[in-house]
Amino acid sequence: MGLIQKLTEKPWLEQGVDADPRDPDAPAYITGKVGLWVFLGTITSLFSLFLSANYVRMGYADWRPLSEHDLLWFNTGLLVVSSLAMQWAVSAARRGQLSGVRNGLALGGIFAFAFLAGQLMVWRDLVDQGHYITSNPANAFFYLLTALHGVHLSGGLIAWARTFARAWRDYNFFDVRLSVELCAFYWHYLLGVWIVLFAVLLIT
Amino acid sequence: MADVTNRDIDYVAPAEVEEMELYHAHSWITKYVFCQDAKVIAIQYSLTAVAIGLVGLVLSWLMRLQLGFPELFSFIDAEDYYQFITMHGMIMVVYLLTALFLGGFGNYFIPLMVGARDMVFPYVNMLSFWVYLIAVVVLVASFFVEGGPTGAGWTLYPPQTILSGTPGSDGGIVLMLVSLALFIVGFTMGGLNYVVTVLQGRTRGMTLMRMPLTIWGIFIATVLALLAFPALFVGAVMMLFDKLLGTSFFMPAIVELGEQLSYGGGSPLLFQHLFWFFGHPEVYIVALPAFGIVSDLISVHARKNIFGYRMMVWALVAIGGLSFIVWAHHMYVSGMNPYFGFFFATTTLIIAVPTALKVYNWVLTLWRGNIQLTLPMLFALAFIVTFVNGGITGLFLGNVVVDVPLSDTMFVVAHFHMVMGVAPLLVIFGAIYHWYPKITGRMLNEGMGQFHFWVSFLGAYAIFFPLHYLGLMGVPRRYYEMGEISFIPESVGTLNAFVTVMTLIVGFSQVVFLFNMVWSLFYGKKADPNPWKATTLEWQTPETPPGHGNFGKELPIVYRWAYDYSVPGAKDDFIPQNVPPSQVSGKKKAPARRRKRK
Numbered sequence: 001m002g003l004i005q006k007l008t009e010k011p012w013l014e015q016g017v018d019a020d021p022r023d024p025d026a027p028a029y030i031t032g033k034v035g036l037w038v039f040l041g042t043i044t045s046l047f048s049l050f051l052s053a054n055y056v057r058m059g060y061a062d063w064r065p066l067s068e069h070d071l072l073w074f075n076t077g078l079l080v081v082s083s084l085a086m087q088w089a090v091s092a093a094r095r096g097q098l099s100g101v102r103n104g105l106a107l108g109g110i111f112a113f114a115f116l117a118g119q120l121m122v123w124r125d126l127v128d129q130g131h132y133i134t135s136n137p138a139n140a141f142f143y144l145l146t147a148l149h150g151v152h153l154s155g156g157l158i159a160w161a162r163t164f165a166r167a168w169r170d171y172n173f174f175d176v177r178l179s180v181e182l183c184a185f186y187w188h189y190l191l192g193v194w195i196v197l198f199a200v201l202l203i204t
Numbered sequence: 205m206a207d208v209t210n211r212d213i214d215y216v217a218p219a220e221v222e223e224m225e226l227y228h229a230h231s232w233i234t235k236y237v238f239c240q241d242a243k244v245i246a247i248q249y250s251l252t253a254v255a256i257g258l259v260g261l262v263l264s265w266l267m268r269l270q271l272g273f274p275e276l277f278s279f280i281d282a283e284d285y286y287q288f289i290t291m292h293g294m295i296m297v298v299y300l301l302t303a304l305f306l307g308g309f310g311n312y313f314i315p316l317m318v319g320a321r322d323m324v325f326p327y328v329n330m331l332s333f334w335v336y337l338i339a340v341v342v343l344v345a346s347f348f349v350e351g352g353p354t355g356a357g358w359t360l361y362p363p364q365t366i367l368s369g370t371p372g373s374d375g376g377i378v379l380m381l382v383s384l385a386l387f388i389v390g391f392t393m394g395g396l397n398y399v400v401t402v403l404q405g406r407t408r409g410m411t412l413m414r415m416p417l418t419i420w421g422i423f424i425a426t427v428l429a430l431l432a433f434p435a436l437f438v439g440a441v442m443m444l445f446d447k448l449l450g451t452s453f454f455m456p457a458i459v460e461l462g463e464q465l466s467y468g469g470g471s472p473l474l475f476q477h478l479f480w481f482f483g484h485p486e487v488y489i490v491a492l493p494a495f496g497i498v499s500d501l502i503s504v505h506a507r508k509n510i511f512g513y514r515m516m517v518w519a520l521v522a523i524g525g526l527s528f529i530v531w532a533h534h535m536y537v538s539g540m541n542p543y544f545g546f547f548f549a550t551t552t553l554i555i556a557v558p559t560a561l562k563v564y565n566w567v568l569t570l571w572r573g574n575i576q577l578t579l580p581m582l583f584a585l586a587f588i589v590t591f592v593n594g595g596i597t598g599l600f601l602g603n604v605v606v607d608v609p610l611s612d613t614m615f616v617v618a619h620f621h622m623v624m625g626v627a628p629l630l631v632i633f634g635a636i637y638h639w640y641p642k643i644t645g646r647m648l649n650e651g652m653g654q655f656h657f658w659v660s661f662l663g664a665y666a667i668f669f670p671l672h673y674l675g676l677m678g679v680p681r682r683y684y685e686m687g688e689i690s691f692i693p694e695s696v697g698t699l700n701a702f703v704t705v706m707t708l709i710v711g712f713s714q715v716v717f718l719f720n721m722v723w724s725l726f727y728g729k730k731a732d733p734n735p736w737k738a739t740t741l742e743w744q745t746p747e748t749p750p751g752h753g754n755f756g757k758e759l760p761i762v763y764r765w766a767y768d769y770s771v772p773g774a775k776d777d778f779i780p781q782n783v784p785p786s787q788v789s790g791k792k793k794a795p796a797r798r799r800k801r802k
Binding site for chain 1: 324325392395396399400403404405408409411412413414430431432434435437438441442445449450451452453466468469470471474477478481509513514517518761762763764765767784785
């Protein structure tokens, strides 16, 4: 039943429940996935607001564009590989191969950690070059947005750690598969966020 | 009207609905302290919110004492006064109203009213409360740091918020911002639960359009909160950076006490936009649950189906959507392009359309209803009147040309207290009188309730009506004392003294209310499981108060909407949502249907 149809129902006219024992109104979606979508909606709102603040602040006279840092390209590559590895874990889970799930998860996690380490190195380099957080609003936004993205990825790594433990320990394949799918979806989302952030940092 | 097919199914095997794994408490600590049962979390949320709300109440007394009797109280100086107004505003809007409506009522009633055993993510739900509690503790801690809490006004506008001339610009403002950030993190965890439980946790037969309006109101408000609170989060984090790390997101180049500060180039206006992008939806985060609850109170206590159920749902959605494009009407005096102001004035006035539609529907529900003047009904009626009052002054303030001279006067104070202070509080009181029997198993004392209602209702008007007149005369808000201003006659002082006395009286009646809640817990009349003869699922639980898991062994199946009141031929004049058509004695046709066929 479509949403429009649902919202134009006339509840005062209809009584009873459908004869089909499989209730057509029973949730067609998995609760964990719906939860993740709603959560991503909130994060999207958060990042969009930060980016619009960035956009407004750019219009002021003291804005100096950020000096580009080559390592960021490398880090982006790491995050892409991490995301691909997670996707590999998902397809392995769909095929029912536990070993593939384990390898994919392990690789995904390692590359995500590498990405975070890479980001910290970018920060250290920038500080060494004298680009402090106070020297320019563009710098301030760079540190703020990368930190925010890093915090979200770190939160993802907590979920990843639980999934990882689950894939190794208790063998309930449905649970493992769901966890892996949720993790991978979050990973792709954060990759998307990072690409948008990186693009904004590059154009300004 | 075409013929209606009535899908009468006597009984359907309930086996197909998957039972959720319930969390079971094993010890006293996990049952009452670190508990994952939404009902316990709801009570924890409510008690915390009421406790911090009492602090807000006392703060309002202190500032009214200063306004009513300036120079009488030596222990209130100008700095204290600013801290009082700031903390009063922030506590009441965020830590009391938002937390009580969504964390309190949301947690208690969403699972019960949609027919679920619990929230979908109970562990995250528990975390939500504890993070909220930490946020409240951090907020309270700001009273005890050096310099006291922030006195920047609840809007926290930079640059003055973090300049040394503002009280609490050291520890106070940092704790305030940290507390807000924590509140938002905690709320997001709870909000996920409220939204996903409504989407996923409904029992069989509970279609979206069969949900009681209470749930619709809380649902839409939570969606708004999930999208709007991030704006406050962004503002708070960037302000913290400005304060602690010396960035210049919001801070312009500024000279303070003859000294050039290191800030430069930031935009104070940017903060205002972020703040109000949160701040306006916040009004509706508080108002929409109130709209929903009051719809149900009116329908139950007037024994009539709600008028225009579908329109009520759509109006909630429309108000929610529109609330995101009106924020700059809080900033008419901040300086903006005239077309910009025109746009926001227009959207602001458009929002009056779905809102007025709701008011008409409430009144039409009452029309020829079998009105029972119970305490919940009295509060619901008081809400309608108060909301219309506050809403109409909103039309004044929504127009740029009228708003500019009224800005920063007591008129604004009167307007928002009526519309988002008094009105939602009346609903909260009504809801407590309505649901207290289900939550505790005992009725609240009627005599004390009547006293509480009449003193609060009439008292609120005695407080806020005069403030409109003061505002029209140009009496400014936020002033510690008026001093000698030529356009403010002495009679303003007299009126202020009167308002202060009324504030103390109304405050006292809240103490009576709290006493009533504690007293009735032990000595109240034992309540019937369904004392108001309501149709919704929370009244059909096998135990009162509802036990762990809410509904005995089998989840209820829902066969009808929530508003089958005054049904001819029905045993008790109403049919609960979980009664199948075959068990309804007499004619099965509801009056609404017959009227539709004409």
